[in-house]
Amino acid sequence: MLASVPSRPTFKRLPRAVREQQMLDAAVRVFARRGFHAASMDEIADEAGISKPMVYAYLGSKDDLFRACVNQEGTRLLESIVAVVRDDLPADEQLWRGLRGFFGFVGAHREGWAVLYRQASGRQPFAADIAALRGRIVEVVAGMLGRAVLASGGTEAREPDLTASAYALVGAAESVADWLADHPEADPDHSAARLMNFTWLGARQLLQGELWQPSSA
Amino acid sequence: MLASVPSRPTFKRLPRAVREQQMLDAAVRVFARRGFHAASMDEIADEAGISKPMVYAYLGSKDDLFRACVNQEGTRLLESIVAVVRDDLPADEQLWRGLRGFFGFVGAHREGWAVLYRQASGRQPFAADIAALRGRIVEVVAGMLGRAVLASGGTEAREPDLTASAYALVGAAESVADWLADHPEADPDHSAARLMNFTWLGARQLLQGELWQPSSA
Structure with a gap:
């Protein structure tokens, strides 16, 4: 039986x-x-x-394990951004969603952020992985800015200008994220809104063709 | 004789x-x-x-030597910013001068930048020195933004908002500087102007009380 x-x-x-x-x-x-x-x-x-x-x-080994951690957290970070950005939305909504996704990741995975940004970014050979990850995010952001220029009736923006703006935006987001990681009481959405205000208002002016000019040389 | x-x-x-x-x-x-x-x-x-x-x-030792390099380049970096910023100038001129000083340093001392940003910022105990250097620059920038708010007739800005904006600006500048360090053909003043446009136009709107609001939650 x-x-x-x-x-x-x-x-x-x-x-x-x-x-x-x-x-x-x-x-x-x-x-x-x-x-x-x-x-x-x-x-x-x-x-x-x-x-x-x-x-x-x-x-x-510890090196293998660290690399696996970097890969996992990097993938989570990238997914938290691209999962919420939709090409058919206006540029400001795309940027807002991307920033909320990014700060949401950092707020929920402070330890993952610490590994990526504080441990791996200064340590070869992982620094190259982090630079590649940052490069992919910069490309996503530059593409979004470029579409925004076209959608707002502008002529096609020069690629180096888009890339530089994307580096500025990504760097600003990293810097605020690192502050956020040290302030567990802070609201990630609040950080996203701060950065949105700091960069979008300026980006919108730029898209509309306004330029800041030094009054002296 | x-x-x-x-x-x-x-x-x-x-x-x-x-x-x-x-x-x-x-x-x-x-x-x-x-x-x-x-x-x-x-x-x-x-x-x-x-x-x-x-x-x-x-x-x-090599550690001592590295620390001396970090101290020297960090001091040069800080001096290149504070030497050109004058409190009696309008906020946008202060920011412009500070950015030109910063990108001028990176353009002229690409190797010093590489040591500070790529080598030291991920390596204990130097990471703490770099964080402290960044903290001093953030304080200078936050103070400048705060004076700009007052000068433009605004009420005193909340300190966390100034600090977050300063982190955003410093992070944007670091990111563009790191791009600059890899592009010897690029003009540091051009990078400064790009970042000025990217951040100042937005900061000005903020100082004037404009806020970006999400259209959806």
């Missing part, structure tokens, strides 16, 4: 993907807290509630 | 300050080129035309 066959013991084994995710999330927390150098595989294993050999077996 | 007394041999010894400056400038070039880890004291000594023991004797 089947009912009398002893069932296989239930090991409560988690699927590999779930285990890996636990390890990665634990690693992000430890890297954010300690910095790359001071973070130990022991502490990461403790944080994940998993043995150290299993961390090595699943995700490799 | 005094004239017949043999003069002391002239050793062409350079004053210590000049020697140190040569070593520091050489070190900045090597750190910018190689990154902190790959930079060797041998290469720095070669670049300075000085023996390695003398580099150690004058400036200490």
Whole structure:
């Protein structure tokens, strides 16, 4: 009788993907807290509630693990922006949604932000990954600004001007995000609105062809 | 007779300050080129035309030397901004001068910028120095924006709003500067004008009380 066959013991084994995710999330927390150098595989294993050999077996060396953290958080960051921006919206709505998505990510994943911006951006070879991630975001923003110029009846903007404006906007957003990461009491939407006001009003004037000119040389 | 007394041999010894400056400038070039880890004291000594023991004797370990480079370039950067900003000028002129000073520094000291922004900002304990330097610049900019609000007849701006705007402006400037450092053919004044247009037109609207409001929630 089947009912009398002893069932296989239930090991409560988690699927590999779930285990890996636990390890990665634990690693992000430890890297954010300690910095790359001071973070130990022991502490990461403790944080994940998993043995150290299993961390090595699943995700490799500390360098491998850090790279996996950077990739995960970078992908989450990029997705939080592109998931909410729709090409058919007016430029200011696109920018607003993109900024809310970005600051929403930072507010909800302060540790991920710390790993990306504070740990990885100054450390080779990860700095190159971060520069590439920033480059992709700059391209998205430059494209959006270019469409906005055309939609507002302007002639096609020069590509270097769009790129420089996109770098300015992305840099401003990073800087405010880093402030936000240190102020858990702050509202991410409030930061998005501040930045929107700081940049959009100026961008709109630019789109309308207004230019600031120095009164002296 | 005094004239017949043999003069002391002239050793062409350079004053210590000049020697140190040569070593520091050489070190900045090597750190910018190689990154902190790959930079060797041998290469720095070669670049300075000085023996390695003398580099150690004058400036200490590689860590000490790097710290001296960060301090020197950070001081130069700060001076290039505050030297040209005058409190008695209108806010837009102050901002314009500050931006020109900043981009002028980056254009003339691309290697110093690389050390500060790309090497030191992600490396403890130097990251804390860079954060402190950025904090001082943010304070200068926030103060300037606050005076501009008052001068344009506005009520006293809330300090968190000024600080956030200053972070946005400083971050935008850093991002465009980093682009500039990779484009030796670009004109620093052109970058300053681009950023001025991008931020000032918006800041002016803000100072005049205009606010961007989302049309949807």
